[in-house]
Amino acid sequence: MKKFSGSFAVTALVAAMSVSGLSQANVTDKDILDDQKTVEDVVSNGMGPRGQRYSPLDMINTATVKDMRPVWSFSFGGEKQRGQESQPMVKDGVMYVTASYSRVFAVDTKTGDELWEYNARLPDGIMPCCDVINRGVALYEDLVIFGTLDAKIVALDAKTGKVKWKKTVADYKEGYSITAAPMVVDGKLITGVSGGEFGIVGKVEAYDAKTGKILWTRPTVEGHMGYIWKDGKKVENGISGGQPGQTWPGDLWKSGGAATWLGGTYDPDTNSLFIGTGNPAPWNSHMRPGDNLFSSSRLAIDPDTGKIKWHFQTTPHDGWDYDGVNELISFDYQEGGKTVKAAATADRNGFMYVLNRTNGDFIRGFPFVDEITWAKGLDKKGRPIYNDTFRPGNPSAGEDGNKGSVVRAVPAFLGGKNWMPMAYSQQTELFYVPSNEWAMDIWNEPTAYKKGAAYLGAGFTIKPTNEEHIGVLRAMDPKTGKEVWRYKNYSPLWGGALTTAGNLVFIGTPEGYLKGFDAKTGELKYEFNTGSGIVGSPITWKQDGEQFISVVSGWGGAVPLWGGEVAKRVKHLNQGGSVWTFKLPKS
Ligand code: CA
Ligand code: CA
Numbered sequence: 001m002k003k004f005s006g007s008f009a010v011t012a013l014v015a016a017m018s019v020s021g022l023s024q025a026n027v028t029d030k031d032i033l034d035d036q037k038t039v040e041d042v043v044s045n046g047m048g049p050r051g052q053r054y055s056p057l058d059m060i061n062t063a064t065v066k067d068m069r070p071v072w073s074f075s076f077g078g079e080k081q082r083g084q085e086s087q088p089m090v091k092d093g094v095m096y097v098t099a100s101y102s103r104v105f106a107v108d109t110k111t112g113d114e115l116w117e118y119n120a121r122l123p124d125g126i127m128p129c130c131d132v133i134n135r136g137v138a139l140y141e142d143l144v145i146f147g148t149l150d151a152k153i154v155a156l157d158a159k160t161g162k163v164k165w166k167k168t169v170a171d172y173k174e175g176y177s178i179t180a181a182p183m184v185v186d187g188k189l190i191t192g193v194s195g196g197e198f199g200i201v202g203k204v205e206a207y208d209a210k211t212g213k214i215l216w217t218r219p220t221v222e223g224h225m226g227y228i229w230k231d232g233k234k235v236e237n238g239i240s241g242g243q244p245g246q247t248w249p250g251d252l253w254k255s256g257g258a259a260t261w262l263g264g265t266y267d268p269d270t271n272s273l274f275i276g277t278g279n280p281a282p283w284n285s286h287m288r289p290g291d292n293l294f295s296s297s298r299l300a301i302d303p304d305t306g307k308i309k310w311h312f313q314t315t316p317h318d319g320w321d322y323d324g325v326n327e328l329i330s331f332d333y334q335e336g337g338k339t340v341k342a343a344a345t346a347d348r349n350g351f352m353y354v355l356n357r358t359n360g361d362f363i364r365g366f367p368f369v370d371e372i373t374w375a376k377g378l379d380k381k382g383r384p385i386y387n388d389t390f391r392p393g394n395p396s397a398g399e400d401g402n403k404g405s406v407v408r409a410v411p412a413f414l415g416g417k418n419w420m421p422m423a424y425s426q427q428t429e430l431f432y433v434p435s436n437e438w439a440m441d442i443w444n445e446p447t448a449y450k451k452g453a454a455y456l457g458a459g460f461t462i463k464p465t466n467e468e469h470i471g472v473l474r475a476m477d478p479k480t481g482k483e484v485w486r487y488k489n490y491s492p493l494w495g496g497a498l499t500t501a502g503n504l505v506f507i508g509t510p511e512g513y514l515k516g517f518d519a520k521t522g523e524l525k526y527e528f529n530t531g532s533g534i535v536g537s538p539i540t541w542k543q544d545g546e547q548f549i550s551v552v553s554g555w556g557g558a559v560p561l562w563g564g565e566v567a568k569r570v571k572h573l574n575q576g577g578s579v580w581t582f583k584l585p586k587s
Contacts, residue, residue, distance in 0.1 A: 025091040025158035027139040029186055033268055039542045042090045043139050045181040046421065047498070047539060050330040051265035053423035054499050055540045059547040060584060061502030065516050065526045068549070068582050072112030073530075076103065076554070076577035083131040083556020084577050085419070087181065087496065087537040089139055090550075096158070097552060097579055098134040098181075102148040106161060109543060112581065116161030120148045127452070128177045129197045130558035133535075135263075135419075136181035138189060140209040145189055147178025153191055155212060165212035169193060173452050175200050180263035184209050185273065185303045192260025196278035196323065199255035199455035204264075204275055204301060216306035220277045221256035222247055222293040226306050237305055247290040255449040256288075257281030258295040262325040262419050269330070269341060270358055272300040272309060276325035276345070284444040284457030285319030286394040286404070292317055296324035298345060300360060310360030314347045315384065319391045320374055320442065321413035321458075322349040327421050330357055333429065333479060344478050346422055346433045348415030349374070353382060354478050366481030368433055368474055369416040371465060374409050392444045392458065403459075404444040412440035412462040412566075414492070414558060421537055423497040423505065428519050430475045430484055432505045434493040437465045437472060438566060462564035470566060473497070473507055475522060485522030487515075491570050494557050496537025498549075506549065508534020510559070510573050514551050514580070532576025550581045 027043045035041070036048030039057050047053045060068055076084070082100040089096045094115060095107040102120035107113065126132075126149045137146040143164055144156045150172040155164045169191060170176035175198025182191045189209040193202060202220035207213060216228040216237060223244030228237040244253055257280050264275035280288060280295035296315040299308050315322040328345040343357035350372040354363045362382030374391070375384035393405030414436065422433040440462045447457030464470050471489030476482070491510035498506045504525065505517045510533035516526030533555025540549045554577040560567050 025094065025096070025139050025144065026142060027091060032184055042088070042539045042541050045087055045136050045138070045183060045263070046265055046327070049183070049185070049266040049268065051327050051421065052329055052331065053421060053497060053537070054425050056501045057540055057542055057547045058500060058502040060500065060504065060549065062504060062518050062525055064584055065502070065504060067584050068526060069585065070528065070580050070582050072581050074105070074107050074112045074114065074579045076105065081554060081575040081577045083133045083535055084552045084554030085133040085135050085535050085557060086552045087136040088539055088550050088552065088579060089137055090539070090541045091139060093543070095550065095579065096137050096139065096144050098136050098146055099577055100132045100134065100554070100556070102134055104137060104144060104146055104156060104161070106158070107579065109548070109581070118156050118161045120154065122148065122150055123172065126150050126172050126177060127175045127198060128179065129194065131556050131561060133179050133557060135179055138182045138184050140184045140189070143209065145182055145209065147180060147182055147191055149177045149179070151176040151178050151193060153178070153182065153189065153207065153212070167207060167212045169205060170200070174198065175452055180261060183263060183266060185266045188215060188303060190264070190273060190303065192263050192275060194259050194261035196257040196259030196261065196281060197454055197456060198452065199257060199281040199449045200259060201256060202258035202260045202277050204260050204273070204306065206303065206306060218301060218306035218308065220258040220260055220294050220299065221253050223253040228305055237307060247293045249289055252288045255281055255455065256292065256295065260325070262327065265327055265329060266303070267330040267343070267357055271303065272357070273303050274328040274343065275299050275301060276328065278323035278325050279318050279321045282447050282455045282457040283319070283321050284395070284447060285317055285391065286396070286444060287457065290317060296322055298324060298328045312355055312360045312362065312382065314351070314353065315349050320409050322347065322415065325419070326417055329422070329424050331424050335479070342478070344431060346417045346435065348411065348418065349384070350411045350416035351378060352433070352476060352481070364481060368476055368483070369411055369435055370437055371410045392442045395444050395446050402445060406441050406443040408439055409442050410439040410465065411436070412438040413442070413460065414438065414462060414562060418494065418558065420494055421496040423499040425499040425519055427501055427503065430477055430519070432497040432499055433474045433476050434495065434497055434507055435472050435474055436470050436492045438470055438492065439463050439465050460564070462562065462566050464566055464569065471509065473517070487517060487522055487524070491573070492559050492566060494535040494559055498538040498540060500540060506538045508536065508538065508551055508553070510535065510555055510570055512553065514538065530578070530580050533573050546583050548581055548583050550579055553578050553580055
């Protein structure tokens with residue numbers, strides 16, 4: 001009798017272990033590298049480390065998508081309904097998703113039931129520039145890792161949501177914060193920092209993903225030293241391209257901005273992290289003659305050492321807050337019988353760039369918005385040909401020395417495209433670019449750096465360029481620079497794109513709709529209103545033989561805060577905070 005009950009206990013224990021195994025992410029480096037083709041999970045930001053946001057799934061396609069319907073919606077709850085810019089992750093029946101105010105939720109993918117919630121206790125003095133958003137987690141082994149508004153990295157137990165390790169990346173009192181999803185490359189947790197409007201110094205750092213131990217740090221303003229930690233010792237790892245002051249006057253490099261606020265992508269072919277940098281600080285460009293490296297650039301960084309392999313500066317001597325952070329997506333194409341190892345990015349400044357990802361050489365560039373005033377075009381090396389009429393004037397040249405001449409610059413500083421990631425279809429070989437048509441009146445003012453204070457030296461008002469629309473989803477051909485189709489949206493687009501082998505492109509709108517388009521023609525095939533504006537990025541995955549699509553809903557982000565006349569135009573939009581999950585009916 002005793003023996004029997006003993007064996008029963010063992011059986012029960014085994015059953016309990018397999019149940020708990022369900023909610024235990026066990027994500028390996030290989031899982032992350034293979035993420036794009038392994039359709040039953042989503043374990044990287046960008047649906048694969050290259051950030052293509054392309055899925056080979058095709059059950060939901062142009063013929064079937066009309067029948068797609070929601071299966072559950074999960075509320076983030078509370079009073080913290082601000083912008084929701086997260087991309088969910090999915091592993092072994094659990095969704096890991098972040099929400100405003102540095103929260104993380106684990107949700108059962110079958111039912112939408114909450115498994116746990118982590119709520120970061122934030123200090124009063126946080127200084128996020130552009131809403132209290134978060135863009136998602138990284139998964140590694142049994143950890144769920146994310147960045148907080150007080151500039152910490154927190155690793156949680158995937159099963160319980162309890163803190164396993166926590167590191168301070170930078171001092172929030174100086175204006176630093178973290179909103180990007182971190183990424184894991186070869187066991188290293190890679191993060192950037194936000195704060196370019198406060199005169200911080202941008203940097204990229206790598207931590208041991210399992211323990212949180214720092215491995216290297218790479219500042220992104222020329223003149224600042226990078227370091228690597230070897231056997232517990234801090235060793236210099238090279239200045240990477242210049243002495244202090246080469247492309248900066250005086251001491252301005254010491255508070256030079258170049259925030260790495262959007263994280264990046266990883267290309268296994270060249271073993272490179274591709275990370276963008278924000279505006280040079282302050283915005284008033286007359287205070288800092290020179291190119292101001294490495295601001296408004298894309299950097300290729302060695303993930304093992306933090307060394308900058310190459311840089312491509314989209315807006316040298318930026319005077320318009322054209323942050324160069326937008327994602328650089330690796331892709332290959334055939335030309336003249338050869339495979340070109342390329343990477344593309346659509347910049348805030350209105351130009352889209354195709355680069356050689358092995359060395360950063362410029363292949364081609366072209367406008368992806370209808371109007372650009374600040375530059376007449378790009379030269380052979382991809383450097384802008386400035387139109388000096390549209391650089392905001394020098395305040396010290398003005399009558400009272402307090403305000404320079406006002407110019408109408410296009411695109412507005414919120415960009416021809418902002419953070420919202422584009423997608424690349426391996427099927428159509430097109431990029432799907434969420435873009436906006438808007439202008440700004442901008443002028444410069446004198447300013448001085450003060451720790452923890454806004455450091456702009458500029459004033460501005462963003463304005464729509466027409467009555468009908470601001471947002472435009474564009475299908476762009478990277479080989480020709482031609483726009484293949486466009487879809488116009490009344491409000492500015494602020495959420496990411498997803499494309500699938502079902503010949504579909506999905507995007508959310510501030511009006512609340514998840515919309516699906518024919519990837520070849522741009523024909524609208526699907527729409528569903530989620531009840532609040534969508535400014536997050538959809539994902540898709542397969543479970544129990546069915547294809548699912550999920551997207552976070554919750555209006556907010558930079559537009560209502562910084563959008564000037566555009567903010568007035570969209571002030572009727574309601575806040576929210578939820579994840580929606582869709583699939584086809586079973587029959
Ligand atoms: Ca996967
Ligand atoms: Ca900026």
